[in-house]
């Protein structure tokens with residue numbers, strides 16, 4: 001398998017980040033998930049990405065729905081407020097919170113059941129609105145927490161431990177997101193932490209909704225032969241779109257590359273995403289191209305990973321709302337209660 | 352003209368020996384939905400109001416954009432009784448579909464203005480008919496057929512005005528107001544009014560039965576619907592996040608709120624101090640309210656019964672996770688394609704305990720437009736103070752109809768934002784705090800907002816499974832402590848919610864309990880009972896849930912309690928029974944559930960009937976009471992609900 005990440009600069013991880021915090025300052029509570037669960041691997045990469053990006057944890061708000069995956073916000077960034085909502089409705093809670101305080105850096109964690117079934121409507125509308133936050137789907141093809149029923153992302157022909165075969169087609173959440181105009185769509189794999197961390201960093205830098213569908217094996221209910229969401233199956237079918245490198249805005253690194261070999265995308269905050277082609281020239285800024293490639297992968301039985309689609313300049317919902325710079329949550333009374341004359345005028349009009 | 356002869360004959364009998372009835376009539380206008388009659392009706396209502404006569408206007412409209420029948424009722428009453436009155440005094444028939452039925456339902460002696468092609472004059476000998484060729488008159492005003500249709504509606508305003516003596520000057524003022532000073536719209540409408548007045552003056556018989564005369568009971572008052580009043584209140588209550596999904600009869604609340612916010616809450620640099628989202632459904636709308644409330648916004652939504660049903664799961668989470676948010680329920684009839692454009696008070700049970708588990712909610716119940724304004728502010732305050740979803744229970748009649756009111760008072764008190772620990776307070780506490788710890792003994796914990804710049808500020812929000820420090824716990828004693836504390840919180844709320852409005856009459860043996868829009872009919876019914884039947888009554892008007900101590904003492908002071916409400920089963924009556932213990936025996940229900948607003952006469956008749964058939968400890972003095980019906984109606988026995996107003 002090809003390397004999924006592009007080495008840029010020195011890969012050394014310092015003991016303290018730029019705001020003087022240690023990696024432990026980004027830790028969460030102890031996980032109660034099954035040992036080896038893909039979801040825990042993702043939590044670890046979230047810790048790493050936020051630490052390395054020097055995001056102040058107090059600025060972060062964590063959201064989730066219901067499921068094993070949705071429990072994980074308790075297992076990273078304890079110093080950030082978290083909200084475990086109801087099944088499939090994390091987008092509404094997160095949207096409301098972002099309205100109240102658009103300075104928050106939102107990260108939502110959901111599952112394939114939480115997103116692709118009960119929460120599909122809210123997921124789609126959140127994309128349509130382009131709420132500026134990260135939305136991770138920890139996709140294991142089953143309902144882990146309710147003990148192993150098929151979800152809507154289970155592949156056709158995939159087998160449950162009990163022998164039941166899924167005969168419905170899967171929903172491709174990445175294709176759906178691209179189709180709905182999402183400005184940041186990626187697919188990762190819990191078994192490829194390096195790629196995951198770069199995707200996460202790019203997502204942190206994105207001003208808009210960043211949808212990341214992560215294949216995250218459920219070791220208890222969907223990791224057997226016959227499952228298409230097992231570690232083994234995913235490793236064998238992982239098809240990398242490109243090698244991903246991430247250059248934060250504060251680093252002045254020049255990237256050495258042969259002309260035509262690398263595509264760079266500059267993000268809202270000035271950071272750069274560097275994509276090195278592997279087998280083909282893939283342009284993630286072209287939505288049509290992305291949809292075609294996803295469809296090809298589906299027919300070929302490939303699990304396509306990498307940055308599927310990027311459109312960093314798209315306006316976020318908060319830009320469109322045109323709210324004052326300060327969080328609405330803490331505006332003073334003088335700014336939220338119009339003066340006496342305003343009421344007098346309204347009353348006059350009604351007389 | 353032959354029709355004038357018919358009319359004058361009836362008019363003579365109708366007014367024989369009597370003076371005209373001044374400033375006390377109901378005008379009922381039947382039109383086709385979508386024909387633009389709304390403006391005409393508003394102008395008619397407003398001109399009466401501007402003549403100083405107390406007035407109310409009710410729109411009885413179908414669930415339809417155009418084509419189905421619709422009615423508008425204006426009640427003018429010098430004594431200020433502005434509830435719906437069942438009897439129509441002056442009918443305006445513009446709709447062929449309903450004309451025959453409309454006329455059939457009129458009481459003898461009523462006046463009926465009708466569109467000439469309907470040819471109603473011989474349909475009843477006891478009605479005074481006034482035939483008007485509306486199409487012909489409107490045709491003289493405009494060429495465009497659409498405009499002609501609209502103007503025909505303004506012509507009837509002129510006719511009614513001339514017949515009743517409404518002053519032309521006030522009609523012109525009302526038109527100017529209605530069309531916001533736009534000359535292009537004002538001129539043709541004034542011409543239409545004149546057309547109607549001239550025609551009535553020249554070609555219709557005079558009538559002496561009903562008159563509108565100038566008086567001075569409306570000076571300084573405003574006319575507004577409850578939804579707009581709520582919107583204004585919310586804006587002055589400092590609302591910052593509004594998330595909603597359209598549904599009649601609540602849509603106009605958020606729509607007018609958006610209008611007002613755009614006018615008054617955008618700063619000089621063009622940036623807004625509010626955010627509005629039209630959500631994808633009510634689940635999302637209430638989820639956004641809670642997300643925003645959790646992160647510190649003053650958040651609200653408005654909906655009707657069907658939307659409340661969808662919000663059930665989230666509201667429970669809001670209750671257990673202790674998150675503020677305001678939900679307006681503008682009640683209407685039935686689910687789906689029921690009578691979605693008709694009024695009811697059928698959501699009491701639903702909102703009182705919405706969701707699963709041991710939930711109980713704070714509910715505010717306005718009964719006037721000024722209370723809509725006040726409670727919009729109060730609800731936002733209570734939600735943040737008690738960190739819980741707060742309902743405001745209005746209804747279609749209050750929300751969408753026009754009501755007279757004193758102007759709203761500017762809120763003098765600052766808004767109340769509840770117990771929030773800031774970074775500075777956390778520093779003082781050295782970061783030692785528990786999100787769900789009841790440190791003050793009132794059941795209300797302290798909270799922090801996400802984004803608070805302190806390493807100890809954060810906590811993890813989830814359902815009921817948490818300890819005082821918001822750590823996950825499934826321990827039986829921890830869960831029990833949590834729900835017991837939530838019950839204490841509701842106990843505290845009893846001291847802070849708006850208390851009932853109580854009016855005790857000296858010597859009254861019976862008391863009324865009612866709430867919301869039933870109030871208008873109820874006060875009038877009390878007047879009727881006193882003046883027509885010599886029955887003194889006391890009255891407690893509920894303004895909130897949970898019940899406060901006032902309710903028990905009110906009930907204990909009276910022998911019988913009539914709970915009057917607009918639903919089939921007497922939902923509030925049942926909640927009261929649960930509350931009252933032994934005193935529940937005193938509860939009797941009077942229920943009005945036709946989709947139309949409750950009227951006074953129905954209440955009066957029900958009380959008289961129930962009082963007459965009751966075994967009283969001491970006989971009540973029933974002056975002029977009708978004898979009990981010979982055939983006992985199945986509903987006539989004391990404790991059972993009475994049917995009423997089947998003719999509605």
Ligand SMILES: Cc1ncc(C[n+]2csc(CCOP(=O)(O)OP(=O)(O)O)c2C)c(N)n1
Pocket residue numbers: 066067068069070087110111112113114115138140142143144145146151218
């Ligand atoms: C309204 C509602 N319906 C059903 C459930 C039960 N339930 C809990 S988690 C879950 C599925 C979770 O699946 P997924 O999102 O894929 O998460 P995973 O456990 O696989 O990470 C279901 C159906 C619920 N909590 N709420």
Ligand code: SF4
Pocket residue numbers: 032033034036037038039068069140144145217218219220221
């Ligand atoms: S059941 Fe599956 S998804 Fe849930 S924690 Fe265990 S391995 Fe993870």
Ligand SMILES: [Mg+2]
Pocket residue numbers: 067111112113138139140141142143144151
């Ligand atoms: Mg799953």
